[in-house]
Amino acid sequence: MKERPNERIDSSTVNTEDMGINAIASSQHDWVERMGWHNKTALEALALIGSEVGEAVNECRGEAPSAEFGSELEDIVLRVADLAKSEGVNLAEEIRSKMAINEKRGTRGRLV
Known part of the structure; x- marks a missing residue:
């Protein structure tokens, strides 16, 4: 069994304002790993x-x-974000790709 450190992240020291989604995913993934909380x-x-x-x-x-x-x-x-990092998903690229697809879809029958 993995040892869990008794440390908690002080959220006031984590500046997410300038972090991209992949950096946030990496930071969260690393923290969950240190805590020994990853899902099977x-x-x-x-x-x-x-x-x-x-x-x-x-x-x-x-x-x-x-x-x-x-x-x-x-x-x-x-x-x-943690799941994406665990599974090797590049969230930034997937979000960009999906937004581009959505732009081409139109209203799909919805009234504007």
Whole structure:
């Protein structure tokens, strides 16, 4: 069993403002690895992403999203970033590619 350090990342020392999505993915992946928390399979990671989506849904049950909604979105993004890094997915390239495809799709029957 991998030893888990008792350290926690001080988020005030991590400047994500200038980090691209791949750098964020690498940073998150490295931290999860140091903590010994990596999932055994991609399916397990996806299930946990789904649970985070459920938590975000719970934060939207009122008239407007709660103050915790942003934190739940952050959890989703960080889990997706970690999974992408674990599976060798270049998120920046995949996002650029998908956005280019979406630009060519038009409205797909939706009223504008």
